[in-house]
Structure formats: C-alpha cells, structure tokens
Amino acid sequence: MADFTAPTQDQLLAMQVCAGIGELARNDRFSAATPDLIEAIAEGIAAFAAGEWAPLNRIGDIEGARLADGVVTLPDGFAQAYAAYVEQGWNGIAAPAEFGGQGLPFTLATQVLESLGAANLAFTLLPILTTGAIEALQHHGSEEQKALYLPRLISGEWSGTMNLTEPQAGSDVGALRTTAMPIGPDEFEGRHAGKYRISGQKIFITWGEHELAENIVHLVLARTPGAPEGSRGISLFIVPKYLVSEDGSLGERNDLVCTGIEHKLGIHASPTCVMSYGDNGQCIGELVGRENEGLRAMFTMMNNARINVASQGVQIAERAAQQALAYARERIQSPRAGSADKHPVAIVEHPDVRRMLLRMRALTEGARALLYYTTGQVDRGRLADRAAAQRAELLVPLAKAWCTDTGIEVASLNIQIHGGMGYIEETGAAQLYRDARIPPIYEGTNGIQAADLVTRKLGMEQGGVLAGLMDEIVREAGDVTALAGLARGCARIGHWMVEEASLDDRLAGSVPFCTMCAVAVAGSQLLRQSRAVAAGAAPALAALKPVTARYFLEHVVPEAAGLEAAATAGAELLYSLSTDQLTA
Numbered sequence: 001m002a003d004f005t006a007p008t009q010d011q012l013l014a015m016q017v018c019a020g021i022g023e024l025a026r027n028d029r030f031s032a033a034t035p036d037l038i039e040a041i042a043e044g045i046a047a048f049a050a051g052e053w054a055p056l057n058r059i060g061d062i063e064g065a066r067l068a069d070g071v072v073t074l075p076d077g078f079a080q081a082y083a084a085y086v087e088q089g090w091n092g093i094a095a096p097a098e099f100g101g102q103g104l105p106f107t108l109a110t111q112v113l114e115s116l117g118a119a120n121l122a123f124t125l126l127p128i129l130t131t132g133a134i135e136a137l138q139h140h141g142s143e144e145q146k147a148l149y150l151p152r153l154i155s156g157e158w159s160g161t162m163n164l165t166e167p168q169a170g171s172d173v174g175a176l177r178t179t180a181m182p183i184g185p186d187e188f189e190g191r192h193a194g195k196y197r198i199s200g201q202k203i204f205i206t207w208g209e210h211e212l213a214e215n216i217v218h219l220v221l222a223r224t225p226g227a228p229e230g231s232r233g234i235s236l237f238i239v240p241k242y243l244v245s246e247d248g249s250l251g252e253r254n255d256l257v258c259t260g261i262e263h264k265l266g267i268h269a270s271p272t273c274v275m276s277y278g279d280n281g282q283c284i285g286e287l288v289g290r291e292n293e294g295l296r297a298m299f300t301m302m303n304n305a306r307i308n309v310a311s312q313g314v315q316i317a318e319r320a321a322q323q324a325l326a327y328a329r330e331r332i333q334s335p336r337a338g339s340a341d342k343h344p345v346a347i348v349e350h351p352d353v354r355r356m357l358l359r360m361r362a363l364t365e366g367a368r369a370l371l372y373y374t375t376g377q378v379d380r381g382r383l384a385d386r387a388a389a390q391r392a393e394l395l396v397p398l399a400k401a402w403c404t405d406t407g408i409e410v411a412s413l414n415i416q417i418h419g420g421m422g423y424i425e426e427t428g429a430a431q432l433y434r435d436a437r438i439p440p441i442y443e444g445t446n447g448i449q450a451a452d453l454v455t456r457k458l459g460m461e462q463g464g465v466l467a468g469l470m471d472e473i474v475r476e477a478g479d480v481t482a483l484a485g486l487a488r489g490c491a492r493i494g495h496w497m498v499e500e501a502s503l504d505d506r507l508a509g510s511v512p513f514c515t516m517c518a519v520a521v522a523g524s525q526l527l528r529q530s531r532a533v534a535a536g537a538a539p540a541l542a543a544l545k546p547v548t549a550r551y552f553l554e555h556v557v558p559e560a561a562g563l564e565a566a567a568t569a570g571a572e573l574l575y576s577l578s579t580d581q582l583t584a
C-alpha cells in the first residue's frame, strides 16, 4: 500500500474552524492548548503514526492476533510500537492532569487518535478502549479507585476494556446475565471483603487479552442479587487481569481467561475475545459507583467511544482516499475521450475517475468537519456550557452513524478506482474495505444510533435542540440554497416527528433522517472552512478546499435532501406484509 501521510493541514483547519480550539484555549482550563502546542502535537503524532504504526497495518491484517493457552500474541513489532507510544506520552492528552494526564481538550486527543487510526485502525482500538475506561473511572470511580487505576491507565502501562456484550445481550444490553455476588468478611481470609465475585461469559471483547500492557482493567457489566430486570438492574465492576495491591503493585492473576478469539472480516490485529469470568469461583471485582447504576457509567464511556468510532470512519476514508489518489496517478489506461491527444493517460484524467476522487475527498473532509464540530461541543460542555453539552449529545449519533457509513463508501470507491487490482488482497484496498465494515456495527449499530436520534435526542427541549441547530445552519448558509433547503427539511421532519408521527413512523424514517441531519451539519462546517480559507486560513489548502466544499454542497447535500421522502414515509408499507409473508 502507498505510504501514509497524516492529514495534518486539514485536521488543523477542522480543529480551528469547526472545534474552535482557539476560543477553547482562552479558557483557563485549556490555556495550555496554544497554537504552537497544537501544531507540535499534530506534527509529532503524524510522524509517529507514519513511522511506527502504519508499517504494522499490513502484517497485522495478514498474521493477525493469535491465541494459544489463553495468551494472545500480536505480530512482531506491535509490542515495541506500543511501548514507544507509552514512552512518548501519547495516551494521556485529554486525561486529568492530577493523575498524570495533560488535561488538554478532547479535540486534541481525537486528533491524535485520528492520525494513529488512519495509520492502523485495528491497533488504535487498544488506546480507544483504554480512553473509555479512563473516562468511566474519572466520572464514576471512588477516590481510591481513581488513585489506584487512573495513573497507569493514563500512561498506557495498563489498558482497559469494555464488557457489555453476551451471546443473548447485544443491542439489548439489559438482557445480560453475568452475576456479581458480594464477598463477605469470612471469605478469602477477609482479603476481598466488600468486593464481588464475578461469574459469566462475555463475547466480542476488543483487546480483551494481550501482553502489550502490564495489566488489563476490564470494566464489566453484571447483575447483583435481587437486581431489577433489564437495564435498570445493571452494575459496573472493575475486574483486573492481575489483582492490584493497595500500593499499586500487581498481585495474583485474577480468575478470568480468554477462551477464544474471533476469526473475522477485518481488524485482524485487534483481538476480539470471548472472556470467561469466574470459572473457578475466584474472580474478584469491585463496584464502580452504586449498584444498579452501571449503565449510566457505561454511557459516559460510550459517548466518547462513539465519537472515537465516528473518527474511525474518517480514518478509513482518509487512508482509502490517499491510496486511490496515488493509484490514479500511476495507472495508465486509454486516451482521455474528450481530448485531441490520443495517447493513453493516467486514469486520474478520466472524468468518472475524477468524480470518484473528488467525492472521496469531499466526503472525507465533510466527515472530519462533523467530527471536530462534535468534539468542540464536547469540550465546551466540559466547561459547563449546557447548550453545547446538549448539542454534543445530539451530534454524537449523527457523527457515529454517518462518518462510519462514509468510511465504507470511500473504501468502496477506492476499490473501484483500483479496478480489478482493488479486489486483489495484495494492494491493501480490500483490507481497508474489510476494516471499514465494523465501525457501523459496534458501539451501538447505526440503526441504534438513528433510533437514539429520533427518540432521546430529538426529545431534548421538545425538539428545540435540533431546531436551534438547523436554524443556525439556515442563517449561515446565506446564498447556498441547497444547504439552507436541506436544513429546513431537517427542521420540518424534526417537527413532524415530535408533534405528529407515531413512534413506529419515527423509527421507520430514522436512518434517512439521521443521514440528512449529519450531511446538513457537515455541509455547514465545510462552508465555514471554505470561507475561512478564502479569508486566509490554511494557505496550503487554498486550491483544494473551495473545490471539495463546493462538491459537497452541490452533490452530496442535494442527495441528502432527496431522502426526505424516505424519512417521512412512515411504517405502514414496512408492515403491509406479515412477518411470514416477508420472510417466506
């Protein structure tokens, strides 16, 4: 595969214009985020990602993670690259300074993960999951738990996991059956009194077992005795691979084991583990927060994890676009039909290939713009800006669903541009396409994201949060009528959903509606970028940005507007056949 270069210029522009990082840095809490530091981080991680993680992407795909006797190993090079990542301090960018982090905006941490993930998506799941564990403990852990676990999770010496899924409990997390029994003072010679004995099986646990970190801090959802049915009866537990003594030193191995890793379509270097807890009745866990409030804690973790998964869509799209651009310049086929010169040309000269290349760039930049707009709102929310916090809540499902769908489309176009070679594994285009297929599924499928949009998120302020955002887009669109029209359409549908539509009708139109809203926000952010570039920002993008923004506004935005009929069609047709008729 072609060499990888991190898209530093476009990231810096997106952080500046869409996240408003300059404004964030004016607040005391983020005052360390000076332009010099931001640039140094962007350039530093670009070099690290290209030099250390990108070279492992292919071997990670070909050899993948392997399990033998409960131990997962990665191909040569992964352990050294992870050690270098920890040593250089990349893991704690946005983590709290009191526990060894740098306390910088979430936006910057997102940028670091974006560059790493574009270099090697499967590998980057390791720090993504650790970040989620840090977030959950930071907000819901006791002071003792924070002191014990956060410093080493933040440094990256220990990694984290998130254990929700069980065979019968996927989207329906409330169906989980793993149990947690309180340990009394007479058991284990009193050593674990107040803790819990964990028992059950979890499946699909990302980086659930490996040897790259000294310890793995599993965050496990389980039920305590007498807990209510469903999601109201779920509690969150820290279940470390090695028990941790009060002074932070590692003790005996906990009673948990990886019993299998999945053979899957993509992300082969990310071990997807079947985890068995308490086979010998000795698995020790400690409660995080209060009993039955586990889902709330997990949501803290999931919100940012969903943004990091949205970023994976951008990452795949970036890598695929770079590969397609390089190939289109090299591959010579046929003269250009509309030219008097009858010599064969590089395929980049043919109109349809140009269309695909421009589409890839426009979609990638649009997804990035939406991503950093979302992170900027998250950062403002952390500064107690309630309106921004609500807007971030609204944006999360849009970003997660549309950015990851975009990853697939761009990876698919990359294969198309490669022609037959794209379908052959050795070019690496197929790997990107296979890797791109998982982000729309995990962290809540994109269908679940769209349902979240039309139920919980649309319900905020009786539809007012969405309406306010769309109003703003209409006002800023000025003479860009297609964008204003799309935003008006979103507002109209939002109003219909809140005031008139049945729940079935809303859910039936949720996915096209989610796409419409995401494209409206991405389009408005690209318009902002384009105007900023016209005013002198990012001179390196002076030629490219106006064209990619225009392509997005003139091609992608009208397509999204065309989804209004599907978004408002309702559920009647979907249920006009009985289940037996549909599945006959």
Ligand SMILES: Cc1cc2nc3c(=O)[nH]c(=O)nc-3n(C[C@H](O)[C@H](O)[C@H](O)COP(=O)(O)OP(=O)(O)OC[C@H]3O[C@@H](n4cnc5c(N)ncnc54)[C@H](O)[C@@H]3O)c2cc1C
Pocket (backbone or CB within 6 Å): 162, 163, 164, 165, 169, 170, 171, 172, 203, 204, 205, 206, 207, 264, 272, 438, 441, 442, 443, 444, 445, 446, 447, 448, 451
């Ligand atoms: C590679 C990989 C890594 C993963 N990593 C982790 C991890 O680290 N930790 C973890 O806990 N889990 C992890 N998962 C699990 C992942 O989060 C689930 O697969 C995902 O949430 C979907 O659950 P499911 O597979 O059971 O699908 P199902 O819930 O069975 O869904 C099947 C289909 O039905 C739809 N559907 C289901 N319910 C509804 C509904 N109410 N309304 C509308 N549509 C619905 C879904 O959208 C989907 O299209 C991972 C999975 C994979 C494949």
